[in-house]
Amino acid sequence: MSVQDGPDREQVLAWVERVATFVSEEWGLAPITGRILGWLMACDPPEQTGGEIAAAIGASRASLTTNLQLLTSIKLIRRVRKPGERNVYYVIEDDAWSKVARQKLAAFTVFDGLAAEGLELGWTDEAQTRRIRAARASIAAFLDR
Numbered sequence: 001m002s003v004q005d006g007p008d009r010e011q012v013l014a015w016v017e018r019v020a021t022f023v024s025e026e027w028g029l030a031p032i033t034g035r036i037l038g039w040l041m042a043c044d045p046p047e048q049t050g051g052e053i054a055a056a057i058g059a060s061r062a063s064l065t066t067n068l069q070l071l072t073s074i075k076l077i078r079r080v081r082k083p084g085e086r087n088v089y090y091v092i093e094d095d096a097w098s099k100v101a102r103q104k105l106a107a108f109t110v111f112d113g114l115a116a117e118g119l120e121l122g123w124t125d126e127a128q129t130r131r132i133r134a135a136r137a138s139i140a141a142f143l144d145r
Contacts, residue, residue, distance in 0.1 A: 012042050016057065032059050033067045040077060040092040045081055047089035075099060105143065112139045 007015075010139065016038035023034025035057040037064065054064045058084040060109045070091060080089045093099070116130045 013057075016042065026111060029070075030063075030067065032057070032063055035059065036064070036067055037076065037092065037096075047082075049087050049089055049092040053090065056119065064079060071087075108139050108143060112136055112143075115139070 002005060006126070007116050016035055019038030019041070020031040023029050023037060024031045036053060036059075039053055039056050039063065040046070040058075043052075048056070050064055050068060053068075054061055055060070059067075060107030074091075075093060076099065077090050077092050080091055081087070082089065113137045119129055119136075123129050
């Protein structure tokens with residue numbers, strides 16, 4: 001009898017599916033995009049070929065290729081080659097999650113600018129700007145301004 005060190009494959013795949021749901025619901029991306037990210041966060045070895053990823057998450061090669069290109073273009077994952085091998089491997093970027101956080105913070109900053117513009121439209125009744133000011137206050141609190 002062997003001693004298992006870590007979760008079994010079914011547990012990992014269930015977690016990968018929860019990552020997929022989060023990515024789909026919170027970021028508006030296809031669930032397969034979240035499955036790829038979840039798998040690349042949890043897999044061993046950390047670098048995987050497209051075929052290995054497709055087999056692990058049950059994806060078609062066409063869908064996988066499109067989503068790997070998306071994740072590569074936004075620099076959450078990168079392509080790597082191993083010396084002496086022809087295969088292309090994919091690995092999650094070490095700073096992927098700090099990139100995501102910075103992008104979200106940058107989006108809040110941009111929206112705050114839009115809200116500031118909204119306040120300058122010449123409103124005559126302050127009650128009309130209450131929701132815009134509330135948005136700016138929430139963003140300011142979030143960004144520690």
